[in-house]
Amino acid sequence: MLDKMKEIITQYVEVDPDSITTESRFIEDLGFNSYDIMCMLGDAESEFDVNIDEEEIMKCKTVGDLLDYFGGQKK
Amino acid sequence: MLKNIGGINYECYPLTSAQLLNLTNIKEGTTDEVENIGAGQYLKMDINIAALREALNRAVERCESMRLRLWKDPDTGETWQYVVPYQNEYFEYYDFSAWKEESINDTLNKWTSQPFDTFGGKLSRIVIITLPDGYNGFYYNVHHVCMDSSSVIAFTKDVIEIYCSLFYGMPYPKPMSSYLESVKKDMQYEGSKKQQRDEEYWQKQLELPEPMYTDYTGPGRLMQLRKDNKNKKQKWGLLASSDGKGNTITYELNVESTMKIMEFAKQYDLPVSAIILHAIRTVLAKFNNDSTDVTITDLVSRRSTLDNKKCGGVRMHAFPLRTIMPMNTTVLESMRLIKKTQDELFVHADYDPLKVFGGLAEKFGGAPGSTYASVDFTYQPGTLAAIGESLKGIAFKSRWYSSGKQPKPMYITAMHRPSDGGLNFFFGYQTECASPEEIEFLYYFTGRVLFRSIENPDKTIKEIIDMT
Numbered sequence: 001m002l003d004k005m006k007e008i009i010t011q012y013v014e015v016d017p018d019s020i021t022t023e024s025r026f027i028e029d030l031g032f033n034s035y036d037i038m039c040m041l042g043d044a045e046s047e048f049d050v051n052i053d054e055e056e057i058m059k060c061k062t063v064g065d066l067l068d069y070f071g072g073q074k075k
Numbered sequence: 076m077l078k079n080i081g082g083i084n085y086e087c088y089p090l091t092s093a094q095l096l097n098l099t100n101i102k103e104g105t106t107d108e109v110e111n112i113g114a115g116q117y118l119k120m121d122i123n124i125a126a127l128r129e130a131l132n133r134a135v136e137r138c139e140s141m142r143l144r145l146w147k148d149p150d151t152g153e154t155w156q157y158v159v160p161y162q163n164e165y166f167e168y169y170d171f172s173a174w175k176e177e178s179i180n181d182t183l184n185k186w187t188s189q190p191f192d193t194f195g196g197k198l199s200r201i202v203i204i205t206l207p208d209g210y211n212g213f214y215y216n217v218h219h220v221c222m223d224s225s226s227v228i229a230f231t232k233d234v235i236e237i238y239c240s241l242f243y244g245m246p247y248p249k250p251m252s253s254y255l256e257s258v259k260k261d262m263q264y265e266g267s268k269k270q271q272r273d274e275e276y277w278q279k280q281l282e283l284p285e286p287m288y289t290d291y292t293g294p295g296r297l298m299q300l301r302k303d304n305k306n307k308k309q310k311w312g313l314l315a316s317s318d319g320k321g322n323t324i325t326y327e328l329n330v331e332s333t334m335k336i337m338e339f340a341k342q343y344d345l346p347v348s349a350i351i352l353h354a355i356r357t358v359l360a361k362f363n364n365d366s367t368d369v370t371i372t373d374l375v376s377r378r379s380t381l382d383n384k385k386c387g388g389v390r391m392h393a394f395p396l397r398t399i400m401p402m403n404t405t406v407l408e409s410m411r412l413i414k415k416t417q418d419e420l421f422v423h424a425d426y427d428p429l430k431v432f433g434g435l436a437e438k439f440g441g442a443p444g445s446t447y448a449s450v451d452f453t454y455q456p457g458t459l460a461a462i463g464e465s466l467k468g469i470a471f472k473s474r475w476y477s478s479g480k481q482p483k484p485m486y487i488t489a490m491h492r493p494s495d496g497g498l499n500f501f502f503g504y505q506t507e508c509a510s511p512e513e514i515e516f517l518y519y520f521t522g523r524v525l526f527r528s529i530e531n532p533d534k535t536i537k538e539i540i541d542m543t
Contacts, residue, residue, distance in 0.1 A: 011380045033456075034346050034414075038421035039379035045422070046269040054418045 001048075001067055008047060009063070012040050022064030030063075044070070078155060080146050080195070087146065087155035090220075091261045092427040093377070093389045094156070097219050097482075099429065110219040113187025113476030115204065116231045117212035120469050123242055127203055128166050130238035131213060135201075136161040138230055139254035140387035143221045147194045154194075156220075158255060166213070168203040179206065180476070183214055187476040191218050210472060219389065224455060224488075225378050226387040231473075252382040257390070264425055273426035276419070277434070285439045286370045286397050286447040288312030289363040291485055291509070291517050311441040314449055314484045316505035321481025324511060326518050328498040332526070333491075336498070339529045343407065348454035349414040351489050353406065354525035355450060356398060356413065358517065361524070361540045370397040372446075372483075373417060374453035375424040392428045394420050395435070395448055402537035406528040409536055451483045455490040470494070475501070484508035485517075 006017040013031050026032040032040070038054070044066070045052050050073035060066040078087040090098070097110060135141045139158045146155045171179045191198050198218035205211050213234070222230065229251070236248035264270050287310050290296045301309045340347050356369045363369075373396035378384045398412055436445050471493050486503040500521075502514045523543040531539065 011382070014381060034418070035421055035456075036379045038418045039377075039424070042269065042273075042422040042425070045272060046267070049268070051272075052422075054422060055415055058418065 001070070002063070004047060005044070005063055005067060008040060008043055011043075012036050020063060022062065022067065024063045025061055026063070026066075027061075048073075076155075078146065078148070078157070080157070085146075085157040085159075086255075087157045088255065088258045088262070090154055090156060091258055091389070092429065093223075093261075093391055094220050096391075096393060096428055097389060098154075110482070111187050111190070111216055111478040112219055112222060112224070112227060113183060113214070113216045113478065114227050114231070115183060115212060115214040115474040115476065116235070117204070117206055117210040117472050117474070118235075118469055119209050119471070120211065121209075122203075122205075122211035122238075124168055124203055126242045127211075127213065127234075127238055130234050130241055131166055131201055131203075132163055133237050134230060134234040135164065137233065137251045138387045139251075140221045140226060140389075141199055141217070141230065143198060143254070143388075144196070145194050145198070145220065156258070164201075166201050166203055168205075170205045172205045172207050174207065176207070180474075183474075183476045184479065186214070187216050188478040188480070189216070193218065193220075210470075214476075216476075219482075221389065222387060223376075223389045223391045225376050225384075225391075226389070228455075229385055230387060249385075252386040254386045254388040257383060257386040257388060261425075269425065273423040276423040277426055277431050280397075280431075281434045281438055283397075285310045286395070286435075287363075287366055287368040288447045288449070289359040289366050289369050290314070290449045291359065291362065292513055293362045294364060311436075311439060311445040311447060312449065313442055313445050314508055315444050316481075316484060316507040318507070319480040319482070319505060320507065321477075321479070321503060321505040322511075323475070323477050323481075324502045324504070324514050324518075326500045326502070327492070328500065328522075330495050330497040333496065333498045335526070335529055339532075343410070343532070345410050345414055346417070346454075347456070347489075348452075349410050349417060350529070351454060351521075351525065352396065352413050352417070352452060353410045353528060354521045355452060355487065357409070357524045357528070357536055357539060358520045359450065360536065361520065361543070365402055365537070365540065367401055368397070368399045370395045370447040372396070372448040372451040373420060374451060375421060376453075376455075377424055391453075392424050392426075393451065394424065394428055394431055396420060397447070400536060402540075403535045405533055405535055406539060407532045410528075449485060451486040453486075453488050455488060481505045485514075 006020045009020055010017050015030055024030055026037055041052055041057055048070045050070050057069060060069050076087050077084050142159050144157055144159055198221050201213055201215040203213050233248055239245040240247040288297050297312055300313060301307055336350055340350055355371060359369045360366050372393050374391055374393045377390040377392055396416055398416055400409055473493055481503045484505045488501040490499050492499055504514060520543060524539055527539050527542050
């Protein structure tokens with residue numbers, strides 16, 4: 001799941017995929033802005049086949065938070 | 076799909092939903108020149124014309140959408156797009172250094188108003204220009220089916236970086252990404268899981284009760300429509316110009332005031348667009364008897380991926396951003412609700428906007444061209460300021476020229492100036508739909524509401540309205 005997430009993230013920001021970890025923060029570490037995050041989530045929603053709540057998902061600050069959220073949605 | 080055009084086979088693609096949205100503006104009673112973008116980019120420095128000509132050629136070669144053509148199938152009437160191979164071009168040079176600024180603007184506005192031969196012809200024109208006071212650069216006019224404002228910025232940046240590389244040995248810029256690949260991705264969206272999700276979202280929006288039209292001049296237009304249609308409960312508005320004639324007015328917000336907005340955005344983790352939208356929304360509520368239901372058309376650049384940022388073309392979509400707020404909603408609650416609504420819209424912004432607008436008209440029986448939003452808004456965070464920084468203090472000016480037509484009755488763009496980062500508010504308006512006085516009034520109250528709100532984030536909308 002992390003590898004797929006890395007693939008999606010690197011379509012949006014210029015970062016080395018190997019530097020992305022579950023602790024990476026979207027805004028501070030990866031250089032996302034709020035608009036890019038929302039667009040990226042739209043892609044991730046389809047890729048992971050989950051339904052996201054835009055308000056809830058904005059609480060996810062790190063890649064790990066997002067993967068946990070998706071994991072919870074899939075259960 | 077391979078098509079034989081003028082004896083040559085070209086790989087052709089259907090128009091995207093963003094292009095169709097643009098072309099709809101032409102169909103709605105206006106003429107071709109409404110769809111022209113005219114822009115001038117000038118540096119206060121001596122320019123080597125041969126090097127600039129070379130930089131422009133290389134930039135056109137790298138940017139597929141600058142070589143875009145349209146073709147109408149004579150058998151089906153369908154419009155297709157294709158990209159012609161690059162051919163070296165000689166860009167003319169004009170020396171306006173002895174001209175007055177007003178005459179230069181008149182000339183460039185006139186050039187911008189020249190319609191292109193839409194089907195089959197070249198859809199752009201570039202010339203090199205010298206202005207008074209030592210400014211040199213280039214003007215270009217391009218059909219809006221090829222480029223939008225984000226593309227203009229990306230193309231300009233590319234030209235200047237190529238020039239600096241050729242002439243000053245600075246690093247050569249990374250290649251642009253492929254416009255046609257972005258078109259192919261848009262085609263893959265059709266029938267995809269993402270489209271299904273987006274459709275579900277927009278269908279849910281269409282199930283909500285009918286929105287209320289709020290005009291930037293107050294309720295008079297809606298009242299008149301109700302009278303004309305003998306329907307006291309009518310909620311949709313009709314705001315359109317018969318000839319598309321229009322103009323622009325630009326207001327410059329000083330740097331200090333702009334910084335207040337930026338600092339507020341940072342302090343409360345809010346996007347600048349939500350803060351400005353809150354101000355426009357509150358003014359529309361104020362002008363329409365404290366309406367709690369306000370819709371603004373929000374334009375979305377759809378330039379989030381690295382490829383989309385550098386592919387040129389037209390990707391802008393527009394959607395109704397509707398918020399319902401009681402008058403006791405606080406400023407912060409208002410901005411946060413706008414942000415939440417805008418976030419939802421961003422997630423589902425690949426959906427065809429014409430289906431959303433068409434769906435609203437169909438559901439609530441609106442006349443063709445009916446709307447619930449009197450104002451279109453876009454905030455352009457990507458600016459040419461970065462170019463200015465890379466030029467290490469060389470003065471840079473960017474000008475947008477008017478074709479004499481406007482695509483929308485009232486289209487507000489907030490954009491940072493490349494010179495000092497202050498915000499410019501461009502009001503593009505159709506002269507049949509607004510007067511300069513009405514725009515002055517709208518800007519005045521938007522500014523008042525904006526700064527009263529920032530100073531009093533815990534006050535209610537009603538309190539802000541009463542203060543302004």
